[in-house]
Amino acid sequence: MNVNNLGRIARAAAIFVLAAGICRPSHDAIAETIVDDAVLADPDQKENWLAYGKDFSEQRFSPLDQINADSISKLGLAWSLALPGDKSLLSTPLVVDGTMYFTGSYSKARAVDVKTGKLVWEYDPETLKHAGADRARNMWDSSRGLAFYKGKVIIGTADGRLIALDAKSGSPIWSTQTTDPKLPQYISGAPKAFRDLVVIGNGGSENGAGRGYVTAYHVETGKQAWRFYVVPGNPADGFEDETQEMAAKTWTGDWWKHGGGGQTWNGVTYDPDYDQILIGTGNGAPWNQKVRSPGGGDNLFLCSIVALDATTGKYRWHYQTVPGETWDYNSNMDIVLADLALEEGEGKRKVLLHAPKNGFFYVIDRKDGKLISAEAFAKKITWATGIDMKTGRPIEAEGARYETKPFLIYPSAFGAHSWHAMSYNPETGLVYIPTIELPSGWDDTKVNLKDWTKPSWDMDVAADIGLGGDIPKGVGTSSLLAWDPVKQRKVWEVPQRDYWHAGTLTTAGNLVFQGRIDGHFLAYDARDGKELWSVNVGLGISAPPVTYSVDGIQYVSLLVGPGGVGVNIGGGSIMAQYGWAYGAQVRQLLTFALDGNKPMPDVGPPSFVTALTPAGFTPDDQLADHGETVYKRSCAFCHSAGAVSGGYAPDLRASEVFLDVEQLKKVVQEGALALNGMPRFRHLADDALKALQHYVRKQALKTKEPPSN
Numbered sequence: 001m002n003v004n005n006l007g008r009i010a011r012a013a014a015i016f017v018l019a020a021g022i023c024r025p026s027h028d029a030i031a032e033t034i035v036d037d038a039v040l041a042d043p044d045q046k047e048n049w050l051a052y053g054k055d056f057s058e059q060r061f062s063p064l065d066q067i068n069a070d071s072i073s074k075l076g077l078a079w080s081l082a083l084p085g086d087k088s089l090l091s092t093p094l095v096v097d098g099t100m101y102f103t104g105s106y107s108k109a110r111a112v113d114v115k116t117g118k119l120v121w122e123y124d125p126e127t128l129k130h131a132g133a134d135r136a137r138n139m140w141d142s143s144r145g146l147a148f149y150k151g152k153v154i155i156g157t158a159d160g161r162l163i164a165l166d167a168k169s170g171s172p173i174w175s176t177q178t179t180d181p182k183l184p185q186y187i188s189g190a191p192k193a194f195r196d197l198v199v200i201g202n203g204g205s206e207n208g209a210g211r212g213y214v215t216a217y218h219v220e221t222g223k224q225a226w227r228f229y230v231v232p233g234n235p236a237d238g239f240e241d242e243t244q245e246m247a248a249k250t251w252t253g254d255w256w257k258h259g260g261g262g263q264t265w266n267g268v269t270y271d272p273d274y275d276q277i278l279i280g281t282g283n284g285a286p287w288n289q290k291v292r293s294p295g296g297g298d299n300l301f302l303c304s305i306v307a308l309d310a311t312t313g314k315y316r317w318h319y320q321t322v323p324g325e326t327w328d329y330n331s332n333m334d335i336v337l338a339d340l341a342l343e344e345g346e347g348k349r350k351v352l353l354h355a356p357k358n359g360f361f362y363v364i365d366r367k368d369g370k371l372i373s374a375e376a377f378a379k380k381i382t383w384a385t386g387i388d389m390k391t392g393r394p395i396e397a398e399g400a401r402y403e404t405k406p407f408l409i410y411p412s413a414f415g416a417h418s419w420h421a422m423s424y425n426p427e428t429g430l431v432y433i434p435t436i437e438l439p440s441g442w443d444d445t446k447v448n449l450k451d452w453t454k455p456s457w458d459m460d461v462a463a464d465i466g467l468g469g470d471i472p473k474g475v476g477t478s479s480l481l482a483w484d485p486v487k488q489r490k491v492w493e494v495p496q497r498d499y500w501h502a503g504t505l506t507t508a509g510n511l512v513f514q515g516r517i518d519g520h521f522l523a524y525d526a527r528d529g530k531e532l533w534s535v536n537v538g539l540g541i542s543a544p545p546v547t548y549s550v551d552g553i554q555y556v557s558l559l560v561g562p563g564g565v566g567v568n569i570g571g572g573s574i575m576a577q578y579g580w581a582y583g584a585q586v587r588q589l590l591t592f593a594l595d596g597n598k599p600m601p602d603v604g605p606p607s608f609v610t611a612l613t614p615a616g617f618t619p620d621d622q623l624a625d626h627g628e629t630v631y632k633r634s635c636a637f638c639h640s641a642g643a644v645s646g647g648y649a650p651d652l653r654a655s656e657v658f659l660d661v662e663q664l665k666k667v668v669q670e671g672a673l674a675l676n677g678m679p680r681f682r683h684l685a686d687d688a689l690k691a692l693q694h695y696v697r698k699q700a701l702k703t704k705e706p707p708s709n
Ligand code: CA
Pocket: 205, 206, 282, 283, 328, 330
């Protein structure tokens, strides 16, 4: 079939549908796919993108090759859908029989006809209303995706609900609260469906005394099937089972008072070969182990991959990447299934591939959790010198636990690799990892470790627990890294400016696709990393692309709209340099095909914030110092570090509200803008607000000074 003809036919069909004003999914004309375990376990099915990582394998590899290293120069925009009102778009869209499903800001779900780009339905779970003005501040508005199973679309909401929708109409079928509404926990990850169950964890190990768990629900009814706790509870209450008892032996002190952490907010993979769920678990709560478990210990099952029986949720095996973790080095990154020929002359082994925050790439036997190999994929690692293959444990560097003095640690709390998905191409044999090179400074010499209590319900990752030592100016780079998991070595690498670039997609067309935070969407040759194609989409990208085909035409789709911790908290100054300002650019869903010839939508120009520096307001240094502490605990999670917004929330240096304490009280203490996404902070008293005002004004004045790096 001639590709050009196909393209013309598709466009003609699209024009017809548009002209007729018909807006219905195209799957009427296609044999309906029953998305069940057999389909989800089939890596060869190519028309659909059925699950978060395409299928059960989580490889994000598509066998489609119409768009390939030779034809890609003809790739162009087929259609776009503007998504005004959305902020962060991080979702991996799913495509089933010509209809695309994805989640957006505040967990809103949408279905779109992929031939026309027209909205089929929209479902708003009203997360801000459900959370309420106070709890909203502990939600993490970063939905990364959804599940599709036997005619149902299942979403997790930022306020902790799991909701099943009818895939055809978007009508809710059941809804269940998976978190304790009294606790500051949220869902940002994609639910995973298998064997008529759907499993979900949650996030919140930064927010307070939470105990991580994953729960499986029956897809049909939403009723709970099983729950597995990642960390043990208070021994006085009795343990749930012998696994919890075993885990408790690896903790010291009164860990349960701090919750322990271990929240499973991202990496969950169903392994059909062994009928098991593999969960990548979170960091400790609080981060500093000296507080959480003062006598040390491995603190199971923090920062681990844990295999659970899919039917019962019972523990099978675990591998801990960071025993006794104390740097936010969680193992929540994606867990990819592969069959690898590791030794010449031997058959293939069923392994998992995992590149967590700590900078090491792990190949683990899925049968028993045995470590096969582990090597540093991060160029710079200062917390450990390697992994001891005899014990499977990291060889920690001296002083890395900041025992007595500050320690600059690579990788940072963002990790050498975050949730931005990696992809694995079984044809090239390579894994494509978005990496980050950035340190964190750790210094708890001024922290009262013995009597540490969480100062408030706010997210206090900064000064209270040890993070916040000096970080050299000008650090922070990244790369797209092609890694050979068999030989455990780099094959090629594309160095990148700044960090927080998006997850990858790889195809049988010898391609790797990736969006960058600077607004460029690129394709590389999967074999050697040569840049083959690039387009400027006008706004930072944080979501991974997907590919699928309808009526013989291969499409690539991508959500555009920066988000996640690197935007909201850490990367304010990076985003600000590109002009990704709050409310300035319209978020988009873009779909590309060969011979696509639509112009890129006008998302709005880059916008650079002008800080307000009213004459007559001289910030008081002491007040500003107090204000900085308040800011780090209460404001930085959305308005970003240093009061330089990354675009998720308004830049406070330019906020009129901050010029008037009375207005500030209405917004902060009374929650006047709660339904706009600005939560209420009742406990911030007038003096705290005054201090905040002085800090923000001080930061505003700094913009008049020449940059220091
Ligand atoms: Ca964390």
